[in-house]
Amino acid sequence: MKRLALLGVMASLGWLLAACGVASVQTVKVPIPIPCDAAEPARPAMPTEALSPGVDLDRFAAAAMAEIELREGYEGELRAAVRACAAPIGATLSKSRAGPKIGQSNTSAP
Numbered sequence: 001m002k003r004l005a006l007l008g009v010m011a012s013l014g015w016l017l018a019a020c021g022v023a024s025v026q027t028v029k030v031p032i033p034i035p036c037d038a039a040e041p042a043r044p045a046m047p048t049e050a051l052s053p054g055v056d057l058d059r060f061a062a063a064a065m066a067e068i069e070l071r072e073g074y075e076g077e078l079r080a081a082v083r084a085c086a087a088p089i090g091a092t093l094s095k096s097r098a099g100p101k102i103g104q105s106n107t108s109a110p
Contacts, residue, residue, distance in 0.1 A: 036085035041077035044070050 047063035047070070055063075 038081040038084040041074065041081060044074055046070060 047066045048060070051060060051063055
């Protein structure tokens with residue numbers, strides 16, 4: 001009787017261990033946040049900020065038009081910095097052909 005009970009336990013243990021070997025491996029890709037190393041562009045000195053309070057209208061208009069040009073250029077630099085930070089890791093690595101940075105995995109490697 002003991003042999004039959006031991007044989008039953010061994011058989012059920014064998015079935016349990018065999019079921020563990022059947023499980024398939026599944027790769028799960030999870031985005032990992034990394035710090036952005038794009039430098040913040042320096043804000044230019046705006047021409048209207050340097051004007052004295054009692055300036056005439058012509059000088060103020062000329063300074064305002066120059067400021068619009070400066071602001072558009074500054075805005076372009078800010079957008080480029082944001083695009084650099086928002087680009088996928090694989091795209092930036094393949095474009096630059098650089099190795100991974102510290103704390104960053106190289107997802108494009110085979």
